[in-house]
Amino acid sequence: MPTLLVKNARVVVTMDDQRREIADGAIYVRDGVIEAVGTTAELPPSADDTLDMRDQIVIPGLVNTHHHMYQSLTRVIGLAQDAELFGWLQSLYPIWAGLTPEMVRTSTLTAMAELLLSGCTTSSDHLYIYPNGVKLEDSIEAAQQIGMRFHAARGSMSVGQSQGGLPPDRVVEQEPAILKETQRLIERWHDPQRHAMCRIVVAPCSPFSVSRGLMRDSALLARQYGVSMHTHLAENDNDIAYSREKFGMTPAEYAEDLGWVGNDVWHAHCVKLDEPGLQLFARTRTGVAHCPCSNMRLGSGIAPVRRMRDLGVPVGLGVDGSASNDGAHMLGEVRMGMLLQRVTGAAMTAREALEIATRGGAQVLGRDDIGVLAPGMSADFASFDLNHVGLAGGQGDPLAALVFCGAPQVTHSVVNGRVVVRDGALTTVELPQVVAQHNRFAALLAAGG
Numbered sequence: 001m002p003t004l005l006v007k008n009a010r011v012v013v014t015m016d017d018q019r020r021e022i023a024d025g026a027i028y029v030r031d032g033v034i035e036a037v038g039t040t041a042e043l044p045p046s047a048d049d050t051l052d053m054r055d056q057i058v059i060p061g062l063v064n065t066h067h068h069m070y071q072s073l074t075r076v077i078g079l080a081q082d083a084e085l086f087g088w089l090q091s092l093y094p095i096w097a098g099l100t101p102e103m104v105r106t107s108t109l110t111a112m113a114e115l116l117l118s119g120c121t122t123s124s125d126h127l128y129i130y131p132n133g134v135k136l137e138d139s140i141e142a143a144q145q146i147g148m149r150f151h152a153a154r155g156s157m158s159v160g161q162s163q164g165g166l167p168p169d170r171v172v173e174q175e176p177a178i179l180k181e182t183q184r185l186i187e188r189w190h191d192p193q194r195h196a197m198c199r200i201v202v203a204p205c206s207p208f209s210v211s212r213g214l215m216r217d218s219a220l221l222a223r224q225y226g227v228s229m230h231t232h233l234a235e236n237d238n239d240i241a242y243s244r245e246k247f248g249m250t251p252a253e254y255a256e257d258l259g260w261v262g263n264d265v266w267h268a269h270c271v272k273l274d275e276p277g278l279q280l281f282a283r284t285r286t287g288v289a290h291c292p293c294s295n296m297r298l299g300s301g302i303a304p305v306r307r308m309r310d311l312g313v314p315v316g317l318g319v320d321g322s323a324s325n326d327g328a329h330m331l332g333e334v335r336m337g338m339l340l341q342r343v344t345g346a347a348m349t350a351r352e353a354l355e356i357a358t359r360g361g362a363q364v365l366g367r368d369d370i371g372v373l374a375p376g377m378s379a380d381f382a383s384f385d386l387n388h389v390g391l392a393g394g395q396g397d398p399l400a401a402l403v404f405c406g407a408p409q410v411t412h413s414v415v416n417g418r419v420v421v422r423d424g425a426l427t428t429v430e431l432p433q434v435v436a437q438h439n440r441f442a443a444l445l446a447a448g449g
């Protein structure tokens, strides 16, 4: 059983129940699981592999609760640069119709590389468009290759324009085929055990691209297998208007009506969730993926995260797809999450913002084994060099500096006890080659395949 020792860290931020921040910190890992956390003097002096974290801060691996990784192929597309959600989607659906399995595989590697280099060790990905033979396996196999803990959300769209939906008919699927494929994926890939590296999520896309029937049947399927459910909800004013006009309900009423509330459900955005909706989410422990950069980029508004947290709604953080962010720096997203709440006059500390991205994300994804550095937890963590120029002058409070100052890339990232980034470089893929391939695919896609 391989062992790993982290020692001499300036500080280990545990996010444990006492929120301990351990100076001269150390972590001892056996077979991918944390065995001990303490000071360097308290822990064993050696292991099969040792990371000397002198002048580094160690934090629990960040948990990204919302992404569309394929969208990294369509960053800053001209027509979509300045549009709100519906116009943005309408200009991108036709481009995404050209996606191929190889494009999904490569863009998943690129997006995961970006996440791992920014401190994220677990990510969800909402893949909801399946043209040209694309399958969820294209992203699952990329996650295995790069070594990221993965919640693969089998998205779907079934209501095209001819039925009153937003997407063109050619990118939607038949509902029986969606359900059959989702069931196959759960049976093939879902691992319900602690420390699982791959879980499947049932994830019809949004009220304006999926029927009520598919929402209901998806919930039944998910609960039959005990897997989580994920969708978009209450993202902007047009989204609210669509729900009111089409269903005669607010988004929260719609979700409740279809069985889409509970601690096995998390909704992306929820910018426009009203007070009864917030109360409903708190009562039912329904989760939210907060995506501050995307909400700003699309001009959607500011999610009431302060109110959510005060009511006890589980909140995690998400970078969202890179066509609406357009970066995927998870620690940068933590900073934005903190700053954006302050724009509303609400209080949000650096420590709370980091908590949302660690413990909060773990709760939203339904996991009790990540987001905290403590014995028995998965060995998922990231370290940052405190000598980085962007942190100069902030040494008095390294954790606050990391969140406030504008984030560097990691020095090391460890996932399930495996060193996936060592001394700033990915150990599992040749990143320059991946990026070059990604750029070729992006150009092809923009040119119409």
Ligand SMILES: Nc1nc2[nH]c(O)nc2c(=O)[nH]1
Pocket: 068, 085, 089, 205, 206, 209, 232, 235, 294, 320, 321, 324
């Ligand atoms: N931010 C996003 N919102 C969405 N709604 C929807 O139906 N698709 C998307 C998306 O890709 N990004």
